[in-house]
Amino acid sequence: MASPRVQRMSSAFSRTSSGSPRLQVLASHRSSSLSRFDRESLSENAADAAAAEAASRAAIEEFKNDKIFSKFLVDDFNVTQFASEALSSGSAAASSEKLREGIELLERQLRSEVFLRHDELLEQLSSLKETESVLTVVRAGVEGLQASTQRVRAEIAEPYKHIKTKSRQLASLHDTVELLRTVIRVLKLVKRLHELMESGSATADLAKGAQLYNEIETLRKETDLAGVEVVDDEIPWVLEVGTQIKNEALKGLEKGMEALNQAEVGSFLQVLYNMGELKPTVENLIGKYKGLTVKSVSAALAMKPISSSVGSSLGSGSMQRTNTSQGAGNPRSRESLWQKMGTCMDQLHGVVVEVWHLQRVLAKKRDPISHVVFLDEVMQPGDPMLAERVWETVVKSFATQMKSAFTASSFVKDPFVVGYPKLLGMVDGLLERLFRDTNVKGVPPAIKPEARDQLVAALEPFQTAYLGKSLGRLSELVNSMFPSAVRGSIPSQEQVFRLVSRIQEELDIVKSDVKLTFLVLQEIGEILRLLAEKAEYQTATGPESRQVVGSLTPQQLKNITLSLQLQDVHARVTAMLVGLPSAAIEVLSPSLGSLYGVASDCITTLFKAMMERLENCILQIHEQSFASEDMDAGMGNGCSKYMEDVQKSIMHFRSEFLSKLLAGPTLAITSVSGESISTGLARKLASRVLLFWVRHAAMVRPLSESGKLQLISDMAELELVVGQSLFPVEQLGAPYRAFRAFKPLVFLETSDFASSPSLHELPPTIVLHHLYTRAPVDLESPMQRMKLSPQQYSLWLDAQGEEQAWKGIKTTLDEYAAKVQARGDKEFSPIYPLMLQLGASLDWKSSRLLN
Incomplete structure (x- = not known):
């Protein structure tokens, strides 16, 4: 295996000589000889190399572990800093000796390395010499290659220069042609523009002229025509014509917009579009109109011009004395x-x-x-x-x-x-x-x-202030009606009229605007609640306000007056809502309800006292005997004594109280029932009197034929006095029909009861209570069974209702049956099965006439 250095040299030689066959052969031969040498040397000196490697590692480890020598092994070793630290430590001589020892160690190690690798170094030296000879061959090949390249460059450069020159000439010629074409196009367009402008200035010609001008300007922007005299001579005139066309188009556009003429506006917009000025022109127009709106609003609210104009009309002296508030x-x-x-x-x-x-x-x-x-x-x-x-x-x-x-x-x-x-x-x-x-x-x-x-x-600040002033005006009127909230004072009719008139005026002013009307109605609602509170505070209470035996007391007169005034306000304000949306009524409904409630409370106590008085008079019917066949004794003028008291009381009520209550304004009506509060209470009083009499007339027991005649006579007297002094009986509806149905019931044969149509007009309790008068004595009525007085039993009926009354009646029937069975009797009274039949068939839930 070759050493790294020999491999690098061999690779470099191979790359350099890749273009020459001779160099490739030499490189191959040298590489093979070097490979054999390396293998032999490595096998012989393997032991020595291992020992040298171990010694080197030991030396390096010694340097790493030493605190002085380890500093020399770091990459960023600083000689100056090391020397400064050695001198400042005070042991420079020791450090110097330490360094000398380290140098000697390194020298010994180097000598050992050289000695151990002596053969390898000699080998590397011979390899370098061979490499130099190879590089000489490569250099000769490179010089030959450069000479070939120079020849090729000389053959290609001249045609390239010629082609480059011709291409530049062609591009210049092309640019010249394009410039000439553009100039010709511009001149033609200018000529057409001349002809067009000389022919006239119609809108159609303006559009064509604008298009020509835009084309000329577009060509000028796309191509640099500066310096072309024939074009430069025409440019000032072209720009002048463009300005003229634009100005005429703008003037025509403004006139067309003022006249709202679509054709004119469209034509001049076409002119501006052709000029390329459409978008900026529209933006300028929008900006102009925005400025006009701001200027218009500012001028309308400017105080100085108005003051000046007013001051000039008043004279200079007056102007000096007039300030802003004046x-x-x-x-x-x-x-x-x-x-x-x-x-x-x-x-x-x-x-x-x-x-x-x-x-x-x-x-x-x-x-x-x-x-x-x-x-x-x-x-x-x-x-x-x-x-x-x-x-x-x-x-x-x-x-x-x-x-x-x-x-x-x-x-x-x-x-x-x-x-x-x-x-x-x-x-x-x-x-x-x-x-x-x-x-x-x-x-x-x-x-x-x-x-x-x-x-x-x-406008919300002005709206809030206006509503506040409106509320203040109405509040001032209400407060003037009840000064200092002193009990005992009542407003005059004139004050009530001013308040109602003011409310009407407030509504009339804002009736054209629905939302503002609702806001004003809310203010009116607050005023009506304030009026109701103050009137309620002034309402008289105490025994004098409830007495009905004597003459009308001042407290009662005060309550009646307050009630009529509140009814009048209620009715007139309700009438004002006619024609307004239903939601308007809902806005005032709570306030009108409060006003109605106070107006009703002012006189309800009085009507309740009259009702109690009449009920007490009617209850005297149970103190009189209707069992005798001769009823002439103790009766004068054809009616019973209790009935005389009823008549006297009703006529007294009419003269003292009802004449005042029922004499109010005709507009005092409610929005629901169509009648005044006084009239409604009088109607309820009349209905209660008729039905209360029927209830207790049905309880009269025993009842002879003469007694029946007397009851019918009393009934006629009662109908007459109620109709004349309380309320027209024909307008009472169901209560009056029940009252009239009692007369045939009295004379009806027992066997015909089940099929009588009168049963459907009367409350079931009245029918069954009347049957007790025809029953045997041992069939007790609920009043007898519970041992209650007529008044107590009547109150019990009012509290329990018809269904509970039937349960009480059913109990008496069951007890009667038990008595008969205890006696061993085989038959019941005919009244018993009849009452059971009627009790099961009559509608107990629908009858609420007395409640």
Whole structure:
């Protein structure tokens, strides 16, 4: 195996001599002889090499383990640093001696290496000599190769130079031809432009001229024509014509947009497109219109011009004495402000419509040659429409100027707060006109539906202030009706009228705007709740407010007056809601409910006291005997004594109380039942009296034929006095039908009970209680069984209802059956099966007449 150095030399020789057969033979022969030599020398000196290798490793290990010599083995050994450390350690002599010993060790090792590898070194020396002879042969071959290359280069260089020169001449000729062609094309286009401009300036000619100008400019940009005299002479005129065409196109475009003429706008847009100026021109127009909107809003809210105009009309002396706050209250300044605001709305409308018109034409117009839609040329996908961009500027400018005017200028703030509905009406008018004027089928409108919310949001400070003033005006009226919240005072009719009129005015002012109407209704709701609270505080309580035997007390009169006033307000406000959306009623429904509740509470106690008085009078029917066949004794004028008390009480109630309660305004009606609270309570009182009498008349036991006649006579008297003094009985509905059905029931034969149509008009308890009057004595009624007084039993019936009453009746029937069976009787009274049959067949759940 050859040594590494011999292998490298052999490889280099092989690469160098690869181009010469002679060199290849020599290299092969030398390589084989060297390989034999290496194998023999390695076999002879293997032991010595192993020993030398072991000694070298031992020396290296000794150096690594030594703290001084190990420093010499690192890659970044620094001689200066080592010397400095040796001198600073104070043992320089020891270090020097140590280094001397190391040098001697290295020298011994080197001598040993040379001695052990003496034959190998001699071999390497002979190999170098042979290598030099090989390199001489290679050098001769390389020189021959260089000479051949020089000859080839001399044969190829001359044709290459000739071809390169000809190619350069051809490229120059080609550039010259292209330049000449471009010059000729430019000159032709300039000539056509001359002819066109001399022929006239119609829009069609402008479009052609613009196209020619654009082609000339395109050629100039693509090819450097500077220095070509025939072209340079024409360029100033071409540029002048281009400026002239562009100016005429811009003027025509502005006129067409002002006149909203689609044909004109489309023609001049074509001119600008042909010139390559479409997109920058549209951008400039949008910027111009944005500036106009900002300027228009700023001019409308500028205080100084308005003050100057007002001051000039008042005179110089007046102008000096007029400050900003005084100017805000001047009628002329307010009128001037509103006029400027109206002008601003007209200008904004005109700007937005013109931009929308431009947008519409751009969306429809196509280039007749390339068929490109103009709108696609001026907009990128996803960009907002032109009208939307201008409208966004309108909203931002409006919001900024309005906020500044509200915070910094009472001159603008005060009129706009007081006249906020008018300001909102102007905004709505602007939006309505924009929607109407840009509502074209197949074309997006100029503004989106949320545009109103955007502008109204800018007016929010004025809206809040306006609602606050509205609430303040109404609160002031309510507080004046109840000064200092002193108990005992009640408002006058004039004060109530002023409050209702003010509410009507507040609604009339804002009725044109639905959202503002709802906001004002919320303020009105708060006022109605405040009115209800103050009226409730003024309501009289105590025994004097509940007495019904004597004359009308001042406390009762006060409660009646408050109730009628609240009913009047309730009815008039309810009438104001006619024609408004149903949601408006829902806004005021809680407040109207509070007002209705207080108005009802003012007089409910009085009606309850009248009801209790009449019930006590009717309950006296049980103290009178209806069993005698001769009923003339103790009866005067054809009616019972208890009935006389009922009549006297009802007529007293009519003269003292109901005459006041039922004499209120005709508008005092509720939105639900269509009647006043007083009328509704009178109706309930009349219904209760009729049914209460029927209930207890059915309980009269025993009842003779004369007793039946007396009951019917009392019934007629009761119907007459109730109809005349409480409520028309014919309008009572089911209670009156039940009252009328009791008369035939009294005279009905027991055998005909089951088939009588009157049963369906009466509560089941009344029917069954009347049958007790026809039953034997041992069939006790529930009242007798529970040992209750008529009043207690009546209260029990009111509390339990018809179903529980039937259970009580069923219990008495079961007890009666048990008694009969205990006696051993074979038959029951005919009333027993009849009552069981009726109890099972009658509808106990549907009867709620007395509740």
